[in-house]
Amino acid sequence: xxxxxxxxxTADHWTGGAGAIHRLVEHTAMSAGAVALAALLALPLGIWLxxxxxxxxxxxxxxxxxxAIPSFAILVIAAQVVGIGWKPAFLALVVLAIPPMVTxxxxxxxxxxxxxxxxxxAMGMTGIQSLFRVELPVAAPLIMAGLRTAxxxxxxxxxxxxxxxxxxxxxxIVDGLAQRDFVQVFAGAVLVASLSILTELALAGxxxxxxxxxxxxxxxGKNEGxxxxxxxxxxxx
Numbered sequence: 001x002x003x004x005x006x007x008x009x010t011a012d013h014w015t016g017g018a019g020a021i022h023r024l025v026e027h028t029a030m031s032a033g034a035v036a037l038a039a040l041l042a043l044p045l046g047i048w049l050x051x052x053x054x055x056x057x058x059x060x061x062x063x064x065x066x067x068a069i070p071s072f073a074i075l076v077i078a079a080q081v082v083g084i085g086w087k088p089a090f091l092a093l094v095v096l097a098i099p100p101m102v103t104x105x106x107x108x109x110x111x112x113x114x115x116x117x118x119x120x121x122a123m124g125m126t127g128i129q130s131l132f133r134v135e136l137p138v139a140a141p142l143i144m145a146g147l148r149t150a151x152x153x154x155x156x157x158x159x160x161x162x163x164x165x166x167x168x169x170x171x172x173i174v175d176g177l178a179q180r181d182f183v184q185v186f187a188g189a190v191l192v193a194s195l196s197i198l199t200e201l202a203l204a205g206x207x208x209x210x211x212x213x214x215x216x217x218x219x220x221g222k223n224e225g226x227x228x229x230x231x232x233x234x235x236x237x
Contacts, residue, residue, distance in 0.1 A: 003183045004190070013187075018171070020191060027168035027195065031155045034090055038097035038150060043143070046105025050139070051131050056106050063099035071096050071157045079164045089161030089168075096157055097150035104146025108139030137211075144207040151203055155196045159188075169195065 007013055014020045049056045074095050078088035112135045120130040136143075162170030172188025175181075 004186050007183050007187045020169075020172075023167055023169050023171055024191065024195070026166075027155070027158055027170075027192075030086065030090060030161065030166075030168060031093065031151070031158045031199075034093035034154050034158075035097050035147075035151045038094045038101060038154075039147065041094075042098045042101035043105050043147075046102040046146075047109050047131070047136070047139075047143075049102075050106040050109025051127070051135060053110065056110060059106060060103055063102045066095060066099040069095075072160060075160055075164060084165045086161070086166045088164050089158065089166050092160070093154045093158060097154050100146045100149045100153070101143075102146075104142050104149075105139070108142030108146075109135050111142075112138045140211045141207070144203070144211060148200060148203040148207070152196050152200050155199050156192065159192050 012019070016022065045059065049059050071092055074092040075088055078091040082088055082091065109131075116134060116138065117130060120134045125133065158168055159170035159173060161168050162174040169188055169191045172191065173185050176184035176188060
């Protein structure tokens with residue numbers, strides 16, 4: 001542990017193209033880009049399917065199949081298709097992030113109480129108005145849970161990008177193993193774990209901002225267990 005502390009306090013390990021700051025920026029940019037693209041693809045699909053109720057079962061089954069495929073397998077296949085570098089890593093991360101977002105968005109909107117939908121229609125709201133003014137606010141806790149789950153998974157899995165000749169914090173682990181520098185390996189693992197925790201905490205803060213007060217998990221027993229969990233995962237809170 002003394003060697004690990006020394007590694008973190010050595011200035012050379014933080015500066016330059018191979019330093020921790022540069023690797024952290026690479027890792028964060030790759031993860032954020034993958035999550036953003038996955039959200040653009042998955043959330044509208046899941047929300048619309050939940051609103052209409054059409055094709056939802058097929059979408060959930062496809063998402064579950066996607067979650068069953070190991071990220072490493074996706075990375076290897078992508079590398080064979082588009083070559084090494086950032087492209088296969090980015091593709092694998094997007095594929096990893098889509099299933100929990102689709103599943104949670106669909107289930108969150110679909111499980112809005114029928115009486116709530118009927119009340120919206122009775123007030124003269126159109127289907128789109130009901131979706132944006134009523135259904136999405138109610139489904140927000142579960143939608144955000146899917147986003148948080150996907151983001152943390154992506155940050156952790158982006159470490160594998162180093163295996164296809166890309167950067168990120170995974171370089172410390174891969175290069176450290178190759179050089180039998182286990183202090184560097186441990187330091188890289190600490191950095192990845194810390195970034196994952198910070199990602200979870202940051203998105204938890206975002207969730208508190210976007211979820212109506214009465215629907216926040218800690219303030220309403222109805223939604224407890226949603227935070228940080230994808231559908232089908234056991235609640236830990």
